[in-house]
Amino acid sequence: MVKVKICGLMKPEDITAVNEAHTDFAGFVFAKSRHVISLATALALQTHLNPSIQKVGVFVDESVAEILAVYRAGAIDIAQLHGRSTPEEVAKLQHAGLKVIQVFEHQSIDPKSTADYLMVDSGKGSGQTLNWQAISHINRPIILAGGLTPNNVSQAIQVVHPDIVDVSSGVEANGQKDPAKIQDFIKNTKEEYVL
Template sequence: MVQVKICGLMKQADIQAVNDAAADFAGFVFAPGRHQVSLTTALKLRAGLVPNIQTVGVFVNESIDEILAIYRAGAIDIAQLHGKSTPDEIKILHAAGLKVIQVFERQSIELNSRADYLMVDSGKGSGQILNWQNIPHVDRPLILAGGLTPININQAIQLVNPTVVDVSSGVETNGVKDPDKIMNFIKNVKEEIVL
């Protein structure tokens, strides 16, 4: 069964929508951008999450010390690393108890990465769709992101067969998380019928 990550959560209403729809992962963006949240906000939001939903912190070239401080504060279970991340950095995060998602944006996937998950994305929250046919099948946990919506998610899953699908702007209306779109997205993923 494909799992779902809803990213870019910023308000209590977003948390309620994710709880109601039974997402598997909730994403907090600590990198600069439209969805950025502070550690204080992330901790408040996490407190409202159903306990079995894992939290992911999104980072773009932040220092390992910053990531570990956010983890040790109790805000995240997993670090999602955009930008350059070295095997040594991933090793340090693992040693501290963090799981790691390494993101590959429009570039070839490093199959020897030490990360727990490999993510293919069209760009940090760009909302652009990747060419799903060009994504190689890998024998590792794979996360698909980039331009996913409740409408195209079934096709994406059938072509890529990812472990997890990740959505942010694809479940928003006028830049705000839409509970109905979140519910429909997760319903379409979980009820996905392989032809």
């Protein structure tokens, strides 16, 4: 069964929506972006998050120390690393107890990466889809991101066969998370395996 990550959560209403939709992962953005939140906000939000939902922190070239501070505060379970991350940095985060998602934007996946999950993305929140046929199939947990919506996620799953799909702007209306779109996205992801 493909799992779902809803990213860019910013408000209590977003937490209510992912709790009601039974998503698998909740993403909090700590890097500079439209969805950025502070550590204090993330901690306040995650107190209302269903404990079965894993918390993912999104970082772009932050230091290991900065990421670990967020982890040790209790805000995240998994670090999603955009930008340049070395095998040594990944190992330090894992040694501290974090799981790591290494993101490959506009580049081939490195099957030698020691990260727990490998993500292919078209760019941080760009809303652009990837050429799904061009994604190499490797025997590692793959996360597909980039331009996914309730309308195209089932097709993307049929082509790429990812373990996890990740969405942010694709479940928004007027720049805000839309609970109905979140429900539709999850329904269309999961029903691929019900048919």
